[in-house]
Amino acid sequence: ASLFADVEVAPAIEVFALTAKYNEDTFAEKVNLGVGAYRTDDGKPWVLPVVRNAESQMAADLTLNHEYLPVAGLPAYREAAIRLLLGDGHPVVVENKVEGIQTLGGTGALRLAAEFLKQMLKKDVVYVSNPTWGNHRGIFKAAGYSQIKEYRYWDAANRSLDLKGMLEDLKNSPDNSVVILHTCAHNPTGTDPTEDQWKQIIDVCQERKMFLLMDCAYQGFASGDLDKDAFAVRYIASRGIEFFVAQSFSKNFGLYNERTGNLSIITNSPDVKLRVRTQCELIVRKMWSNPSNHGARVVATVLNNPALYDEWKQQVLIMANRIKLMRQLLYEKLRSLGTPGTWEHVIKQIGMFSFTGLSLRQVENMMNKHHIYLLKEGRINMCALTTKNVEYVANAIHDSVI
Numbered sequence: 001a002s003l004f005a006d007v008e009v010a011p012a013i014e015v016f017a018l019t020a021k022y023n024e025d026t027f028a029e030k031v032n033l034g035v036g037a038y039r040t041d042d043g044k045p046w047v048l049p050v051v052r053n054a055e056s057q058m059a060a061d062l063t064l065n066h067e068y069l070p071v072a073g074l075p076a077y078r079e080a081a082i083r084l085l086l087g088d089g090h091p092v093v094v095e096n097k098v099e100g101i102q103t104l105g106g107t108g109a110l111r112l113a114a115e116f117l118k119q120m121l122k123k124d125v126v127y128v129s130n131p132t133w134g135n136h137r138g139i140f141k142a143a144g145y146s147q148i149k150e151y152r153y154w155d156a157a158n159r160s161l162d163l164k165g166m167l168e169d170l171k172n173s174p175d176n177s178v179v180i181l182h183t184c185a186h187n188p189t190g191t192d193p194t195e196d197q198w199k200q201i202i203d204v205c206q207e208r209k210m211f212l213l214m215d216c217a218y219q220g221f222a223s224g225d226l227d228k229d230a231f232a233v234r235y236i237a238s239r240g241i242e243f244f245v246a247q248s249f250s251k252n253f254g255l256y257n258e259r260t261g262n263l264s265i266i267t268n269s270p271d272v273k274l275r276v277r278t279q280c281e282l283i284v285r286k287m288w289s290n291p292s293n294h295g296a297r298v299v300a301t302v303l304n305n306p307a308l309y310d311e312w313k314q315q316v317l318i319m320a321n322r323i324k325l326m327r328q329l330l331y332e333k334l335r336s337l338g339t340p341g342t343w344e345h346v347i348k349q350i351g352m353f354s355f356t357g358l359s360l361r362q363v364e365n366m367m368n369k370h371h372i373y374l375l376k377e378g379r380i381n382m383c384a385l386t387t388k389n390v391e392y393v394a395n396a397i398h399d400s401v402i
């Protein structure tokens with residue numbers, strides 16, 4: 001008998017299982033709308049030209065080596081990540097109150113935040129939106145939180161933000177809970193609060209003494225404008241609040257497998273900043289010791305060079321615009337088919353995903369009959385649509401709905 005005889009096979013991770021099924025499928029017109037990764041209009045992954053450019057420079061730079069990075073990561077990267085988030089010359093940066101810790105993707109930043117808040121501030125309750133990115137719950141559970149609670153977010157009947165429900169649930173939170181808020185391009189609903197709604201949300205969080213953990217995985221994908229997409233974070237900082245931001249460059253740099261993230265720590269003094277950073281370093285030392293170099297070096301090279309930065313902004317816009325075009329095309333096809341239901345939400349939602357409102361039975365019909373793979377909750381990755389497959393997908397939605 002094996003020492004592992006009692007270890008059971010774990011349940012599949014939905015999004016990876018979908019890709020495996022898709023890869024096995026031999027049907028010519030199959031479509032994978034599951035995984036959240038950008039695709040070109042040929043349905044291919046896109047290495048941003050500006051990333052290739054930075055990589056060529058790095059390959060030619062013989063002063064670079066493979067020594068360990070500092071525990072907190074590459075300084076030029078952490079500074080650039082903070083500048084991108086808060087904007088040039090933000091008072092909290094000028095006053096030396098912000099620190100960045102390079103992490104293994106946005107996931108690593110969330111996990112580091114969860115650990116720090118548990119160990120140092122004794123947090124034990126976290127609020128996540130309903131619905132949210134599936135991993136939020138798992139990350140906080142793994143960090144030992146006893147309660148993972150939900151705040152209402154999605155009004156399924158009206159396919160819009162349930163602000164009233166959200167505020168009510170936040171108002172009823174126990175003192176000192178952690179709350180995860182998506183900075184922009186909410187995953188999976190594609191629906192963000194307006195600027196005025198943000199003010200109301202932050203008011204309630206402040207009233208309830210909640211710790212704000214902003215999840216910023218899609219800066220640039222919501223509006224195409226990096227500054228606009230950082231509104232919530234800049235607004236919170238302008239109110240003098242101390243908070244964390246889990247940043248990911250997986251999507252906006254297309255650096256998915258390089259695990260390029262940053263935990264930005266906004267404090268109210270240089271002294272506090274130092275204390276938090278050094279404690280985070282001890283936690284990192286025990287989790288992954290120090291981060292990997294490549295993705296961070298690419299991002300630092302681009303963000304710290306004005307010409308490359310401009311080039312990158314253009315390429316983020318190309319991605320954002322292609323998604324908008326796909327929303328429009330899908331919407332028009334559904335309209336022209338006369339598919340029952342309103343489909344305005346497809347063009348109203350923003351960012352990488354559309355929360356279609358398809359039921360489980362309809363999703364299953366998409367997969368089993370049409371070879372189109374999507375999450376059970378009905379989320380589709382808009383970037384997986386192309387001018388070549390959008391008609392096929394629209395027809396399949398139509399067939400699944402009628």
Ligand code: PMP
Pocket residue numbers: 036104105106107108133182187215216217248249250256259260261
């Ligand atoms: N937060 C959200 C909302 C996400 O959608 C993702 C990626 N799917 C992450 C965090 C994690 O990003 P990363 O791949 O950089 O770990």
